[in-house]
Amino acid sequence: MTTDSTLTPEQILTAAEDVLRRYGPAKATVVDIARALGVSHGSVYRHFPSKAALREAVTQRWLDQAHEALAAITVERGPAPERLHRWLATLFAAKRRKALEDPELFATYLTLVGELSSTVDAHLETLTGQIAVIIQDGIHQGEFRPTHVGTAARAVFQATAHFHDPVHSAEWSGPRADQDFEAVWSLLLHGLRTA
Amino acid sequence: MTTDSTLTPEQILTAAEDVLRRYGPAKATVVDIARALGVSHGSVYRHFPSKAALREAVTQRWLDQAHEALAAITVERGPAPERLHRWLATLFAAKRRKALEDPELFATYLTLVGELSSTVDAHLETLTGQIAVIIQDGIHQGEFRPTHVGTAARAVFQATAHFHDPVHSAEWSGPRADQDFEAVWSLLLHGLRTA
Numbered sequence: 001m002t003t004d005s006t007l008t009p010e011q012i013l014t015a016a017e018d019v020l021r022r023y024g025p026a027k028a029t030v031v032d033i034a035r036a037l038g039v040s041h042g043s044v045y046r047h048f049p050s051k052a053a054l055r056e057a058v059t060q061r062w063l064d065q066a067h068e069a070l071a072a073i074t075v076e077r078g079p080a081p082e083r084l085h086r087w088l089a090t091l092f093a094a095k096r097r098k099a100l101e102d103p104e105l106f107a108t109y110l111t112l113v114g115e116l117s118s119t120v121d122a123h124l125e126t127l128t129g130q131i132a133v134i135i136q137d138g139i140h141q142g143e144f145r146p147t148h149v150g151t152a153a154r155a156v157f158q159a160t161a162h163f164h165d166p167v168h169s170a171e172w173s174g175p176r177a178d179q180d181f182e183a184v185w186s187l188l189l190h191g192l193r194t195a
Numbered sequence: 196m197t198t199d200s201t202l203t204p205e206q207i208l209t210a211a212e213d214v215l216r217r218y219g220p221a222k223a224t225v226v227d228i229a230r231a232l233g234v235s236h237g238s239v240y241r242h243f244p245s246k247a248a249l250r251e252a253v254t255q256r257w258l259d260q261a262h263e264a265l266a267a268i269t270v271e272r273g274p275a276p277e278r279l280h281r282w283l284a285t286l287f288a289a290k291r292r293k294a295l296e297d298p299e300l301f302a303t304y305l306t307l308v309g310e311l312s313s314t315v316d317a318h319l320e321t322l323t324g325q326i327a328v329i330i331q332d333g334i335h336q337g338e339f340r341p342t343h344v345g346t347a348a349r350a351v352f353q354a355t356a357h358f359h360d361p362v363h364s365a366e367w368s369g370p371r372a373d374q375d376f377e378a379v380w381s382l383l384l385h386g387l388r389t390a
Contacts, residue, residue, distance in 0.1 A: 145385070151378045152378070152382065154375065154378060155375070155378040155379045155381070155382045156382070158357045158375055158378075158379055159354040159355070159357070159379050159382060159383070160354070161356055161357045161363070162353045162354070162356045165362075165363075167360075167362035167363065168356070168360075168362065180349065180350070180353055183346045183347070183349060183350040183353075184350045184353055184354050186350070186386075187347065187350045187351070187354060187383060187386040187387070188354070188382060188383075188386060189386070190340070190385065190386040190387075191381075191382040191383060191384070191385035191386030192382070192385070
């Protein structure tokens with residue numbers, strides 16, 4: 001059992017996720033989370049000043065789940081085309097895993113995400129910024145044609161929405177999803193390449 | 196006023212749309228539609244054997260609204276790149292107009308569409324087939340690199356989902372929507388072109 005003095009933010013966020021999964025975002029309360037941890041709700045509030053702050057933190061953690069892997073690919077030194085492909089495939093795999101393995105939690109997070117547009121906007125900007133870094137590398141390497149990097153990054157992200165935007169999650173379990181991803185990637189790669 | 200003997204399917208579909216807009220898909224009945232037309236519900240059933248058949252016909256008509264313009268562009272003889280651009284822009288404009296001008300009716304149709312997956316699948320296949328025709332023309336014209344036409348058409352359609360799939364309609368009123376469309380188009384055009 002967790003005691004009040006050893007309680008970490010990470011433990012609270014994990015318990016919050018369990019509670020959200022069980023009760024849904026409308027009904028989950030801080031008291032439920034404290035009860036699941038065997039601590040007072042004051043102990044939870046010591047780390048998160050409000051229910052809103054806790055919801056935002058748990059959503060942020062969920063959005064960031066694939067971030068570490070993506071950030072690592074962004075700063076690698078290898079050829080940009082291979083890295084951009086791996087970056088997009090990693091994002092698709094992470095999103096698909098979350099959607100298919102735990103559809104109820106996925107739906108719960110989609111509700112939260114719908115209420116936290118500034119958190120989501122920041123998340124999307126981070127991702128688009130990572131694509132921009134890789135495209136910039138590709139231009140330096142002579143692999144990609146010179147172009148406005150920010151515009152191209154945004155275009156790549158939007159053109160692959162089918163494979164990472166949760167609004168498309170119903171299509172991710174189809175037998176052609178991987179094939180479709182590769183076909184879009186191939187088109188984009190040709191579009192980025194120098195003649 | 197409409198009389199039973201002069202009643203056309205088109206009049207029924209228009210009245211059905213009005214009734215759907217007013218009552219929503221759950222509550223709209225054939226009796227409401229007949230009342231709006233001033234005819235007996237038997238007259239409606241003479242043209243559409245069931246409420247399900249009527250719902251499907253009205254949804255089909257809604258899906259097909261941009262079809263004529265798109266089909267015309269498909270069979271033109273001009274350069275494929277310009278035609279493909281105009282085809283995609285026309286589709287985006289038609290979808291956006293429907294979503295923004297009458298959001299309640301749009302939401303109603305989205306509900307119907309969700310229940311009629313085979314109607315939607317046929318609609319999407321028609322659209323992808325039109326893209327394939329234009330890409331094939333582009334290969335013949337030496338504008339596009341040789342490729343598997345069906346795969347490329349599907350990839351173009353999916354890569355532009357952001358600009359025609361109703362799940363993205365909330366993003367269509369943003370100030371950058373047109374700019375974003377052109378950026379994705381530019382990337383795809385480069386991807387299709389021969390070196």
